[in-house]
Amino acid sequence: LVGYASGKEEFKEVIAFALQKLDVPVTALFSTLGRTAARGLETKLVAGWSREFYQQLLANIKNGDTRTFVADKWKPETWPSEAQGVGMTEAPRGALAHWIKIKDKLIDNYQLVVPSTWNASPRDANGNRSAYEASLIGTPIADPENPLEILRTIHSFDPCLACAVHLYDHKGKYVHQIQTF
Numbered sequence: 001l002v003g004y005a006s007g008k009e010e011f012k013e014v015i016a017f018a019l020q021k022l023d024v025p026v027t028a029l030f031s032t033l034g035r036t037a038a039r040g041l042e043t044k045l046v047a048g049w050s051r052e053f054y055q056q057l058l059a060n061i062k063n064g065d066t067r068t069f070v071a072d073k074w075k076p077e078t079w080p081s082e083a084q085g086v087g088m089t090e091a092p093r094g095a096l097a098h099w100i101k102i103k104d105k106l107i108d109n110y111q112l113v114v115p116s117t118w119n120a121s122p123r124d125a126n127g128n129r130s131a132y133e134a135s136l137i138g139t140p141i142a143d144p145e146n147p148l149e150i151l152r153t154i155h156s157f158d159p160c161l162a163c164a165v166h167l168y169d170h171k172g173k174y175v176h177q178i179q180t181f
Contacts, residue, residue, distance in 0.1 A: 001029055001038075010048070014041050032135070035156035039092060081105050093158055094118050094131075116160040131157065147176065 003011030004026070018037055019026060028034060061069050072078060081104055088097045094115030101109040119131040129137075132154055141147045147167065167175045 001026075001034075010045060014044055032153045032156040039158065042092065079105065091115055093160075114160050116157070119157050120159065132159075145176065 001015075004015045015026070015029075018041055019028075022028070022033075022037075024033070029037065057068065060066075080102075082102060084099075084101045086097065086099050088095070090096070091114075095118060096112070096114055098112045099110070100107060121130045123129055123133075135153050135157075136150060139149050139153055141149050150167065167177070169175050
């Protein structure tokens with residue numbers, strides 16, 4: 001939506017097409033539907049850009065810009081026996097970070113913080129809700145014994161979670177278990 005709101009033509013085209021096909025206003029994208037549609041729309045945009053990105057990468061390497069390509073470290077036998085690294089990026093679900101420590105050519109420690117960690121987190125020190133909790137507030141439930149709307153909303157974030165959700169009410173009473181398998 002940021003690209004759309006910024007007036008970027010490529011974004012405006014794919015989003016306008018989707019809104020027209022779905023027969024919904026742009027405000028419908030601030031929802032479960034919007035988060036689900038965003039992955040497909042972004043995929044369409046990135047697919048269109050991929051060839052250009054690849055050509056730019058090859059041109060950079062040919063011109064000596066090897067910041068993203070280190071030929072002398074391509075083969076494992078050239079790797080140092082001890083190393084450490086960190087990688088951080090913005091993934092479709094949110095912030096993603098990996099840390100690795102290698103000792104005697106083996107992984108000594110590996111840890112990561114995935115977007116689901118942030119999206120499903122408890123309230124912070126200031127009482128701010130996680131993305132999951134905030135998105136569920138006011139969600140109408142057609143059948144409290146089978147609250148599929150909750151599952152659909154959480155799934156719209158494409159979480160990396162176990163394949164079951166245990167649902168408790170506001171008093172901590174067990175309500176329902178939803179299994180995906």
